[in-house]
Every structure is written in C-alpha cells, then in structure tokens.
Amino acid sequence: MYVSIYTNEALMRFVGEPMAHEDAVRAFNAFLHSNQRGDLQRACCWVVDHGAEAQETVGLLAVIPHPDAAEIGVMVTEAWQGRKVAQEVIGFLSGYLFQYGGWLRTFSRHVRENEAGAGVMRRLGFREMALVPGGARFRGWEMVRDEWKERHSVVPPAMK
Numbered sequence: 350m351y352v353s354i355y356t357n358e359a360l361m362r363f364v365g366e367p368m369a370h371e372d373a374v375r376a377f378n379a380f381l382h383s384n385q386r387g388d389l390q391r392a393c394c395w396v397v398d399h400g401a402e403a404q405e406t407v408g409l410l411a412v413i414p415h416p417d418a419a420e421i422g423v424m425v426t427e428a429w430q431g432r433k434v435a436q437e438v439i440g441f442l443s444g445y446l447f448q449y450g451g452w453l454r455t456f457s458r459h460v461r462e463n464e465a466g467a468g469v470m471r472r473l474g475f476r477e478m479a480l481v482p483g484g485a486r487f488r489g490w491e492m493v494r495d496e497w498k499e500r501h502s503v504v505p506p507a508m509k
Contacts, residue, residue, distance in 0.1 A: 350396060350406060351377040354424045363463045364424070365483075380411070389450035390414055397438055399429075410438045412446065415482070418454040418491065419446050436469045443473070444501065447494040456491040458483060474500050 352373040354360055361367040368376065380394040387393075394411040398404040408425040421442050423435045439457060446452040458481055459466035470477075470490035474497075481489030 351380070351394065351409060354409060354426070360424060360427065362460070363466060364422070364459050365487075389419070389446060389452075397423075397425075397434065407434050408438075410442060412442065412450075418456050419450065419452040420482075421446075421455055421457045423457075431465070435466070436472060439469065440473050443492060443497060447497050452494070454491060454493045456489055458487045458489040460486060461488050463488070 352370065355368045355373040355376065356370055358367045377394075380392060383392045384394060389412060392411065392413050394409055397407040397410050399407045406426065407429045408423060411422040413420040413422060421439050423438050425434045443455045446455055456478060457470060457475070458478075467477075467488060467490075473492070475490035475492045476496075478489035478491050481487045
C-alpha cells in the first residue's frame, strides 16, 4: 500500500513528486522500524481503514517529527477522495498529538495547487504558515496546542 501510493503520480500530484520505487521501499521499511517503537516523538505511519467487517483501505496517515513540531501527512486513495477522510484523520491525529504525544505544534503541507487540501486545513482551524519546509512550492498549515484547546472547549484533565 505505502509503495503503491507514494509511487503513484496521480495521487502524489497533491503533495509533491512521486518517489522512485526503491526510495519508497526504503521509506516504508524505515516507517516499519520506527512504528515498532510506538513512540509519537518518532516517525509513525498507519493504514486508514473503513468498515468494521469488510475492511477497505482508505489511505495512509503519518506523523513526522521535526525539532519544533509534528508534521501530519495523509494520503487518500482515489476512491475515497472528496469524502472528508483527510479532514477526519488530520483532526483526530492533531488532537491526539496535543493530548498524548507531548507536542505543542502540528503542521501539514501540500503543493500550492491543492485547493481541496487548503480547504481541509482551514475547516480544521489551521493557520497558513509564512515559512514552509520544502520551500515556496508548498503551502503549510499549522496549529498550536493552545489554539486547539480553544477550538475544543472540553479540555482533558491531563492538559490543564
């Protein structure tokens, strides 16, 4: 799944250049190794499924740590695009990272032409970033934990 998504030119048009097959295999193996630790301060990747009985793979969700923030990435298969999958999983993972991962800031990025991605980030309350990792080709969106807490009036005791 990982390799097929990250080498797919049609899917990658929203986030960047498709990876060479060998590079995608290496990246997938690195995620497998990192996932075994279960540490949200390290890179992690999960498969997003739908349906309780006949599970259908919807896409991938990842967190990539940076020195001052956790980057959230989501890739949705063609069949599930436009069905609010990215909005749901980015919203969930942001909250989880703020509540349990110890992160004070999260961000996500996509190519400038991805207006649907920009709409997702606006609806979630992310602010557009002035400086984006990867350069001017990308639009970045960030949220800090205090902003997230304001948007979600119920604050878990662990966050007070």
